[in-house]
Amino acid sequence: xxxxxxxxxxxxxxxxxxxxxxxxxxxxxxxxxxxxxxxxxxxxxxxxxxxxxxxxxxxxxxxxxxxxxxxxxxxxxxxxxxxxxxxxxxxxxxxxxxxxxxxxxxxxxxxxxxxxxxxxxxxxxxxxxxxxxxxxxxxxxxxxxxxxxxxxxxxxxxxxxxxxxxxxxxxxxxxxxxxxxxxxxxxxxxxxxxxxxxxxxxxxxxxxxxxxxxxxxxxxxxxxxxxxxxxxxxxxxxxxxxxxxxxxxxxxxxxxxxxxxxxxxxxxxxxxxxxxxxxxxxxxxxxxxxxxxxxxxxxxxxxxxxxxxxxxxxxxxxxxxxxxxxxxxxxxxxxxxxxxxxxxxxxxxxxxxxxxxxxxxxxxxxxxxxxxxxxxxxxxxxxxxxxxxxxxxxxxxxxxxxxxxxxxxxxxxxxxxxxxxxxxxxxxxxxxxxxxxxxxxxxxxxxxxxxxxxxxxxxxxxxxxxxxxxxxxxxxxxxxxxxxxxxxxxxxxxxxxxxxxxxxxxxxxxxxxxxxxxxxxxxxxxxxxxxxxxxxxxxxxxxx
Amino acid sequence: xxxxxxxxxxxxxxxxxxxxxxxxxxxxxxxxxxxxxxxxxxxxxxxxxxxxxxxxxxxxxxxxxxxxxxxxxxxxxxxxxxxxxxxxxxxxxxxxxxxxxxxxxxxxxxxxxxxxxxxxxxxxxxxxxxxxxxxxxxxxxxxxxxxxxxxxxxxxxxxxxxxxxxxxxxxxxxxxxxxxxxxxxxxxxxxxxxxxxxxxxxxxxxxxxxxxxxxxxxxxxxxxxxxxxxxxxxxxxx
Numbered sequence: 001x002x003x004x005x006x007x008x009x010x011x012x013x014x015x016x017x018x019x020x021x022x023x024x025x026x027x028x029x030x031x032x033x034x035x036x037x038x039x040x041x042x043x044x045x046x047x048x049x050x051x052x053x054x055x056x057x058x059x060x061x062x063x064x065x066x067x068x069x070x071x072x073x074x075x076x077x078x079x080x081x082x083x084x085x086x087x088x089x090x091x092x093x094x095x096x097x098x099x100x101x102x103x104x105x106x107x108x109x110x111x112x113x114x115x116x117x118x119x120x121x122x123x124x125x126x127x128x129x130x131x132x133x134x135x136x137x138x139x140x141x142x143x144x145x146x147x148x149x150x151x152x153x154x155x156x157x158x159x160x161x162x163x164x165x166x167x168x169x170x171x172x173x174x175x176x177x178x179x180x181x182x183x184x185x186x187x188x189x190x191x192x193x194x195x196x197x198x199x200x201x202x203x204x205x206x207x208x209x210x211x212x213x214x215x216x217x218x219x220x221x222x223x224x225x226x227x228x229x230x231x232x233x234x235x236x237x238x239x240x241x242x243x244x245x246x247x248x249x250x251x252x253x254x255x256x257x258x259x260x261x262x263x264x265x266x267x268x269x270x271x272x273x274x275x276x277x278x279x280x281x282x283x284x285x286x287x288x289x290x291x292x293x294x295x296x297x298x299x300x301x302x303x304x305x306x307x308x309x310x311x312x313x314x315x316x317x318x319x320x321x322x323x324x325x326x327x328x329x330x331x332x333x334x335x336x337x338x339x340x341x342x343x344x345x346x347x348x349x350x351x352x353x354x355x356x357x358x359x360x361x362x363x364x365x366x367x368x369x370x371x372x373x374x375x376x377x378x379x380x381x382x383x384x385x386x387x388x389x390x391x392x393x394x395x396x397x398x399x400x401x402x403x404x405x406x407x408x409x410x411x412x413x414x415x416x417x418x419x420x421x422x423x424x425x426x427x428x429x430x431x432x433x434x435x436x437x438x439x440x441x442x443x444x445x446x447x448x449x450x451x452x453x454x455x456x457x458x459x460x461x462x463x464x465x466x467x468x469x470x471x472x473x474x475x476x477x478x479x480x481x482x483x484x485x486x487x488x489x490x491x492x493x494x495x496x497x498x499x500x501x502x503x504x505x506x507x508x509x510x511x512x513x514x515x516x517x518x519x520x521x522x523x524x525x526x527x528x529x530x531x532x533x534x535x536x537x538x539x540x541x542x543x544x
Numbered sequence: 545x546x547x548x549x550x551x552x553x554x555x556x557x558x559x560x561x562x563x564x565x566x567x568x569x570x571x572x573x574x575x576x577x578x579x580x581x582x583x584x585x586x587x588x589x590x591x592x593x594x595x596x597x598x599x600x601x602x603x604x605x606x607x608x609x610x611x612x613x614x615x616x617x618x619x620x621x622x623x624x625x626x627x628x629x630x631x632x633x634x635x636x637x638x639x640x641x642x643x644x645x646x647x648x649x650x651x652x653x654x655x656x657x658x659x660x661x662x663x664x665x666x667x668x669x670x671x672x673x674x675x676x677x678x679x680x681x682x683x684x685x686x687x688x689x690x691x692x693x694x695x696x697x698x699x700x701x702x703x704x705x706x707x708x709x710x711x712x713x714x715x716x717x718x719x720x721x722x723x724x725x726x727x728x729x730x731x732x733x734x735x736x737x738x739x740x741x742x743x744x745x746x747x748x749x750x751x752x753x754x755x756x757x758x759x760x761x762x763x764x765x766x767x768x769x770x771x772x773x774x775x776x777x778x779x780x781x782x
Contacts (some may be wrong), residue, residue: 248579249579250572256572259575259576281554350644393586399660434583434584435584436581437581437632438580440579440632440635442637
């Protein structure tokens with residue numbers, strides 16, 4: 001008996017250990033690279049990340065932290081083939097110092113984050129009086145120099161403002177062993193501040209257990225204001241007003257959490273998030289989770305003496321960026337690719353009737369509008385208690401319940417918001433005089449009012465109604481070379497070439513033009529092998 | 545020793561239950577799946593005949609125009625209105641799914657037969673979308689429009705003794721569907737099926753059907769005949 005139990009226990013333990021092993025095996029190293037190591041506040045940092053190969057998440061977070069662990073910039077990037085690329089806008093107000101570029105996904109158990117230190121100089125603060133600068137302690141680069149990546153046809157010295165080309169040759173077997181694309185960059189090099197990608201083990205556990213397998217997810221919590229406990233069974237609505245409003249809903253469970261998918265959106269979005277309880281007396285409060293994880297790191301640093309050449313290059317960079325700002329030179333043009341719109345209709349259905357009240361005689365309030373212009377819609381305002389009903393065309397009687405009422409696509413329950421609307425305020429009214437369903441939501445008729453102003457000024461934020469600003473996935477960008485229009489204005493580009501996703505081939509030709517800035521430049525090629533090894537190849541040249 | 549083993553097993557059980565409980569937090573299952581848009585299904589008047597294709601609810605799958613799909617739904621196809629109706633278990637309501645959102649659906653009937661329907665724009669005078677049951681794939685597809693009409697009939701008394709003069713009557717329409725040319729009507733009988741082939745092929749097809757002992761008497765034998773013909777590579781004329 002005991003023998004059999006022991007055997008079963010051994011098998012069980014073996015299975016558990018196997019699971020743990022497989023789980024650990026799935027998370028191959030992540031890494032993050034940027035176009036340069038040294039920047040000036042106000043610049044754009046180009047970023048490439050090799051993400052965890054577990055394939056659990058479709059989004060990668062890249063953010064910039066100062067040495068106090070405070071996030072100063074961030075972007076959410078879409079993962080394709082375990083890689084992501086994008087850019088970070090460095091705020092103009094950043095103070096001079098060392099910063100940490102961090103890359104991670106919200107995979108469960110993925111506590112490893114790729115980090116890279118960068119130097120950012122404020123345009124208005126020089127390094128004249130600075131004697132030492134902080135550097136991250138214990139930096140062990142995760143990438144390995146690989147001889148199978150050969151950067152060829154590159155002279156050691158090049159002239160300024162000249163067209164050039166080089167070749168990146170990959171061994172055939174090596175090219176086949178690469179996992180996905182390779183990244184190539186040519187940029188100004190500062191010998192005094194060089195850094196590589198390294199892994200950082202997070203002390204905090206990763207947010208929730210939401211692995212974002214289908215894309216970016218917005219989450220939050222609804223609590224009962226009375227006892228500050230998570231509120232159960234609350235309908236949370238997410239609306240993005242548009243000509244066809246975007247809408248999602250979620251009914252909270254015992255943890256009071258709600259989740260909305262943002263994979264159809266890009267850039268910064270401004271959704272209206274509201275919650276409704278079935279009990280009119282229940283007072284609720286919505287909070288939205290931060291998209292990024294907190295700036296948990298307070299890395300150990302060592303002090304490095306500042307050399308005169310670093311001070312000189314720092315002030316040269318500041319001058320170059322100031323000049324670029326004055327002459328509105330943009331080293332890269334970021335073009336947002338538009339997503340194709342699908343043929344759709346509102347979630348509340350195609351309206352039976354559409355009325356344009358402003359085409360009719362002036363009516364002072366919504367009671368008059370409903371009486372004169374909206375057949376089958378009964379709006380009454382007796383004793384300052386407005387009510388709204390829609391005629392059910394299938395049953396030839398009015399619905400007992402209040403219809404779904406929307407102002408500019410945003411659901412409302414407080415009819416006081418519409419009672420004073422006259423024909424001058426209303427652009428269009430859409431009516432569905434039928435019982436509609438959207439998932440598990442039932443709409444006993446629909447009255448959708450689109451206002452002439454359309455500025456949502458009618459809505460006021462409160463604990464149950466939030467007009468949030470949320471970062472969705474960064475739009476796809478197209479980087480185009482800067483065109484020099486006036487020969488008298490110097491070309492002050494510090495990044496001569498940036499291609500974050502190139503298909504590995506035997507021979508890749510890289511065409512680039514040197515700028516007016518003299519100094520040392522570096523050609524960098526990064527990739528990741530199928531076994532997870534991060535590989536790179538670097539070659540320097542000088543522009544004179 | 546024995547007690548240690550039992551304690552360990554309890555510990556493992558506790559761990560398993562703990563992880564299960566942890567799994568219960570987080571998003572509800574299927575929270576991010578497509579939300580069905582529709583209207584409440586009205587009750588049809590009771591007459592002789594059947595307005596629905598199946599007698600009861602069948603478990604099936606609906607594919608939507610946005611590429612998403614929902615499985616394990618209780619479905620019922622209304623042949624009378626050419627609409628797919630699903631039963632929403634959460635709110636206990638029969639909902640007519642908006643035709644504009646559906647691209648295809650399929651369900652298994654009580655006999656275990658899978659019926660696959662697909663939506664096609666039908667270029668008749670009304671130019672409306674119709675659901676066609678796919679009877680045989682490969683170009684051209686053999687499809688059936690499972691139409692039921694409410695027709696005026698000789699007066700009769702229903703089971704409650706009420707006098708009525710309307711009845712639901714089947715009027716199934718069969719088509720060959722050519723992706724590049726469109727629909728070509730076909731009737732489930734031998735002569736009409738043969739008329740879709742050139743004269744030389746007709747003789748050979750007759751011989752083929754005779755050899756395979758296929759006599760077209762109903763839909764089942766009609767589909768069997770077409771599949772036998774198709775195997776031999778005879779070309780259908782549009």
